[in-house]
Amino acid sequence: MLKTVHGRRLSGNSPRILREILGRIRKARRCVVSSHVRCDGDAVGAGLALVHLLRKMGKQAHMVTDGGPPAELMFLPGAGGIGRGPRDCRPPYDLLFTVDCGNLDRLERVLQGLPPDVQVINIDHHVTNTLYGNVNWIDPEASAVGEMVYRLVRAARIPLSREIAMPIYTAIVEDTGRFSFSNTHVSTHRVAADLLGHGVDPDLVHRHLYGSRTLPELKLHAAVIRSLRRSPDGRVAWIRMTDAMFRSAGYVPTDTQEFVQVAKNLKGVAVAILFRPLSRDGEVKVSLRTDGSFDAAKFCTRHGGGGHVRAAGVTLRGSLASVERRVVGEVRARMKRDHAS
Ligand SMILES: [Mn+2]
Known part of the structure; x- marks a missing residue:
């Protein structure tokens, strides 16, 4: 070997x-x-x-x-x-x-x-x-x-x-x-x-x-788009990918991170976030993509993750709903602070 x-x-x-x-x-x-x-x-x-x-x-x-x-x-x-x-x-x-x-x-x-x-x-x-x-x-x-x-x-x-x-x-x-x-x-x-x-x-x-997507792949795309949420100011958008979504679509992607692009493509979005609960209990994988105006690496490093300014990730403990609330809340607060300073 x-x-x-x-x-x-x-x-x-x-x-x-x-x-x-x-x-x-x-x-x-x-x-x-x-x-x-x-x-x-x-x-x-x-x-x-x-x-x-x-x-x-x-x-x-x-x-x-x-x-x-x-x-x-x-x-x-x-x-x-x-x-x-x-x-x-x-x-x-x-x-x-x-x-x-x-x-x-x-x-x-x-x-x-x-x-x-x-x-x-x-x-x-x-x-x-x-x-x-x-x-x-x-x-x-x-x-x-x-x-x-x-x-x-x-x-x-x-x-x-x-x-x-x-x-x-x-x-x-x-x-x-x-x-x-x-x-x-x-x-x-x-x-x-x-x-x-x-x-x-x-x-x-x-x-x-x-041009060779299968029906289950497109069904998963549809489910991901349905999960899309955004902040009132339209600057932060986020999506979910859960095992239940994979089951009902009949498709498990090898790379889930690329799906964050669904939220990133929305007009006016500066920070796109993907939340993916891991099969291990109580952990959620968080992937961030930004337009460069927000430092995703700094944010993720603070929580034990890492990456680049425009693309970074971190795994956090908690339920999907609580991690979602926490991360979106913190990202929005930091954006406001960065804007004010
Ligand atoms: Mn290459």
Whole structure:
């Protein structure tokens, strides 16, 4: 089992790192690619594109993530071959590639299937990456790790095929919020344009990522919208997600936090809050999203949680109703105080 990585470390984001990675690939025979548990479009897209690149370079390569890819990404070329746990690992390996994975623990159960002495190549765009690999290529400016794999493909002088272009495009679409977030750069559109010229069907990608919701998923959305409440001044809006709502919709989401966006999208809202009672008795998970005028990190840290100014979370003790009252009351009081000062 892989626990910590031993040996020399090399980190950076320069042409030299790319050359180093390509040099190590050329010397290797068997490679495995992995990413974080509950993998998303960037994790799966960057990983699959890398697997295809490695194969084009004459290597044996496959991908394994804890739990495998979500259903909406199964349309990607090669997604059916992604392993779902340690049993799908087939060591020995010369190289382990991790993509979109800020720290090694996020591979979760896959670590059990990996030999302790495997060389690790860590490719990521999270600023908080712990540099756990033997080679760490970290580019916080990259819109998606998919965009970094694109650069690797170009540096390796491997022609862009549809099976490489499709997953990279998907990775970029997902991590840029369909080219809408502030990480969408001139270079992002240039890469996307090149990919469109190599067999990517943007409508197909969009349909799978955003146009394939199941009826139970939409029913849950409806229940979440029905739970929406807001303060009289319209500055704070909040929603609930309970086990009873999951049961009646017939759907349990893997990621509940994204639902806070339902409240955040309401016009005039500065602070959106999601309340999710945990199955453990008497605890409520609270997720905050703000427009930047209210410091969610400061608020959550005060109660033992953490995060960023615009997105933070904390788990509090109490019934759903009492936690809701307390948090909304305190947020509103602090907003008034901040406004007065
Ligand atoms: Mn990413």
